[in-house]
Amino acid sequence: GAGVSQSPRYKVAKRGQDVALRCDPISGHVSLFWYQQALGQGPEFLTYFQNEAQLDKSGLPSDRFFAERPEGSVSTLKIQRTQQEDSAVYLCASSVLRGLSPPGELFFGEGSRLTVL
């Protein structure tokens, strides 16, 4: 597709369940980011991939959060044993790799809204 695609758009999970959120970036975009956006807040950085390599996972809030991008395109964010505080919108963004030029634009998907009951 032309833009970043995320699925599912909405997910309701019972506390303790595992969830998987998928991101399909723009074709050819090397960089892929995951952000967490709580209600009424700005997006918070979770993790960054350059192709299949996860270069920064400093924002992952706990070891229950795991992200992968095995073939350098589609990425999955997995949350194990979900807690109520995990309820948020999870945003995926992709961009071209920054070279010697100034930073470019992040292209965002519409997000996956996770509600943990």
Next chain:
Amino acid sequence: AQSVTQLGSHVSVSEGALVLLRCNYSSSVPPYLFWYVQYPNQGLQLLLKYTSAATLVKGINGFEAEFKKSETSFHLTKPSAHMSDAAEYFCAVTLEKTSYDKVIFGPGTSLSVIP
């Protein structure tokens, strides 16, 4: 570490009035600055960006922002508000020294436009 503050979590303006959304940044090195807009149930979309080429930056939909180093500010303005401008606006920053675009977002300002 760099950070972004946005004064005013909610701003209301009348249709046709000036829009002013405030952003201040904290960074020990020259930053790159951005404004993103988020419409309901949608992802974020880039409005404009400052990358040191010019201090006054023009973006889409008639918005512009001015980088003022002495005030560490990057306020967003639009001369005349339109109903379609109602959305959430995020100021963001990234550092020149990072090898990738790790963008740090502010808390956001919700803009309402009154007919």
